[in-house]
Amino acid sequence: MPKKPVATNKLSSKPLNKRAKKLPEAEARQPLLTARRNARMARSAHAYVRGSTNRFYEWLDGIEGHALPEGPAVWICGDCHTGNLGPVADAHGRVEIQIRDLDQTVIGNPAHDLIRLGLSLATAARGSDLPGVTTVQMMEALADGYERAFDESAGEADIHAEKPEAVRVVMKEAVRRSWRHLAEERIEDSEPTIPLGSRFWPLAKNERREIDEFFRKTSVATLATVLRGAGDEADVEVLDAAYWVKGCSSLGRLRYAVLLDIDGAAVDGDDLCLIDIKEAAPAAAPRYAGARMPRDNAERVVEGARHLSPLLGDRMKSARLADRAVVIRELLPQDMKLTIEQLTRDEATKAARFLALVVGKAHARQMDVAERKAWLGELRKNRSKTLDAPGWLWKSIVELVSSHAAGYLEHCRRYATGPDAG
Template sequence: MPKKNASRTGLPKPGERLDLLTARRNARMARSAHAYVRGNTAKFYEWLDGMESHTLPEGPAVWICGDCHAGNIGPMANAQGRVEIQIRDLDQTVIGNPAHDLIRLGLSLATAARGSDLPGVTTVRMMEALADGYERAFDDTSDHTDIQAEKPEAVRVVMKEALRRSWQHLAEERIEDIEPHIPLGKRFWPLSKSERREIDALFEKRTVARLATELRSEDEAAKVAVLDAAYWVKGCSSLGRLRYAVLLDVDGAALDGDDLCLIDIKEAAQAAAPRYAGVRMPRDNAQRVVEGARHLAPFLGDRMRAARLAERSVVIRELLPQDMKLTIEQLTRDEAMKAARFLALVVGKAHARQMDDIERKAWLGELRRSRSKTIDAPPWLWKSIVELVSGHEAGYLEHCRRYSLDAGA
């Protein structure tokens, strides 16, 4: 099937992308307060840094997600086909304070609850469930079976779907076609000639090509060919950065779905999340993202590579059919508690596996210290959520005002 010509379809040229992506991001963030929270990582840390009514504890120096909202957690597959719920986006990962991940997750769930018209008391109970699930990850005497057995319905549905998915499902979802090309349109835009040359040259490197052959061929020298590539219009965080979808053929069998490989190339920028002073991390942003992923989400980290493309630092990862986004939009009271407890356990495990026994016990003691009679959660967590929800509500309304003016211009 021939590729569409950008000049005939009216799709944007590379130099026209930024304005269109800005408008699209603003529209997406105006949909709901929850969407505004997801797309505003930098603002989150500005608000957090400006709070004076409480002091956050300094947890052990571990790799944190840095942008730990509910949408950045979901099913991930490893090379052996095993599937688990793990953190799925590590752009903001740094060695920092684990309390930041807990607060970011709590804010995400609190805004989802407000968007679901749940009463404020439900948010209180959610934060208690959040604290309970997170703390259990650090308690060697804790049993996680009840949390696993009472997964929220959204998790049950997405895991069931992930386990049954094949390459055809991935192709139909991501590229809307199972033919060996990427159709240009709303989700994919044309590349410049120089962009295509850079991508072709990237996969001629054996270290990069090996990422595609590891799951498909025992022959390390198996031939990898770029069948197609396009600019990927995806997410809010990629604004102004390189983002490409690349379709590869492994070992010259393009019509066999098992030999097709869909690659996501994403530019790695400086993290907005604050790092601890004095810790050693890779200076290169892509290497930082890959290293953080290996610690926090090993299923994903083992399928990622850091590279250079067009003199920029990029993260390359293969997309598997089982990699899915967990969508939590409308919550009932019961599901809100289950979601908070389960997702907090996932994040807690990602943190806990990086700590030794002494660090885990000390952090657990800090988490359980100074509980009040009115809420069974750390006081600094609750105060943070209250102030951040208030600040984000105001910011969201102001964003909507500005967006309506820009959209009407």
């Protein structure tokens, strides 16, 4: 009987099962992931905001003398900070700025998304050493951009003309990206293997076996084949897989990167597929009482994505792996994170207005004409002479910035001396 050939990289002679040394085994991951998450949150106040979703809702609920309007019952992001917005693409290459992370999505109060986005922008402004008056202007721009999504008479030309430079740059890059860009960014190599190191850790034998079996299911494999028009009968082979050390607030959940070959011809990016498998955990964002949502957390995430970010939602599936609810999606080259860290005064207001419009559109597409009109009326009520933004929005941002600043310093005291800090 002939000896079975060793699987090799089709672009080189390197064995696919080559593994780096001294990386954590599966049973040793959790303490390391927890330490890494805490260290990442200590790097900046903005990073702390991104990683403290649970605390955000605790603080918001605890603000005294504070009453938020009850907006229409729609799917909300639930964790609407600037890092969770960015370019996403559909199967035909169309690219738009949409919400790109829906772990916390629920049917809830759209005001929560607006406040979370405002807090994220206000924290970025503080990190950019901008004066307080700029934060005031940002909140006015935030309100203006969001309201435009519900105003039938508002034009959008001026909004798009005033895209912040960070958005212009990332959109230009997104539309010209290819598989090679994706591979070099995500796996630091354009060859069909996943190099182990600080970002990717080895799998246990049972994990790799479960992933191989997982992609033998037609319902799972078609996620990759349909996007390519390959049909349900196309062969899907797992070339490589690894535990993915990715995210901040989600760091520590089940997360795998899986490299697939479609129809056995992995000679270029058209035949390769990089899949993200992510465990779906219960949402911290409060849902409206009586709202009918899927009980399975992965189904909830996919359903929310389809309402809020259709380009992304149509590329996602819910499933179960190792008896856990997971969301699977193919990563496309155009999917990028929008990074807004350092802002100028001009860019700060542009960013606030534009990103609020993106979120407003995601909410508005779920409302009928009457609901949009009523919500717009609520947003424009009780304006003061000194601030062209809802009073409840400003009060929430001021108190949350204060709470997060104190929480961040306390977090740094406890965790900023770890090995991953800095």
